[in-house]
Amino acid sequence: MNKELTFEQAYARLEQILSQLNSGEVSLEDSLKHYEEADKLIQKCNSLLVNAEQKVQALIKNREGTAQLNAEGLPQLEPFG
Numbered sequence: 919m920n921k922e923l924t925f926e927q928a929y930a931r932l933e934q935i936l937s938q939l940n941s942g943e944v945s946l947e948d949s950l951k952h953y954e955e956a957d958k959l960i961q962k963c964n965s966l967l968v969n970a971e972q973k974v975q976a977l978i979k980n981r982e983g984t985a986q987l988n989a990e991g992l993p994q995l996e997p998f999g
Contacts, residue, residue: 925966928959935959 935952938944944952
């Protein structure tokens with residue numbers, strides 16, 4: 919996982935790993951490698967979902983006008999005023 923994966927790419931890879939593990943044709947060593955990769959992918963997906971949820975919440979909180987943006991051009995999460 920050298921490049922930065924999107925949520926969709928990470929989720930698709932998780933589905934591939936699950937399919938391979940469920941096939942029963944993977945060695946124990948490969949199963950452990952797949953499990954480790956899947957664990958990292960789950961963490962990545964969770965992080966992306968939490969980040970997206972925070973952005974949506976920030977936009978909802980600021981319904982009275984345009985979204986306040988931080989230095990990176992992303993919705994400002996806190997404080998609102």
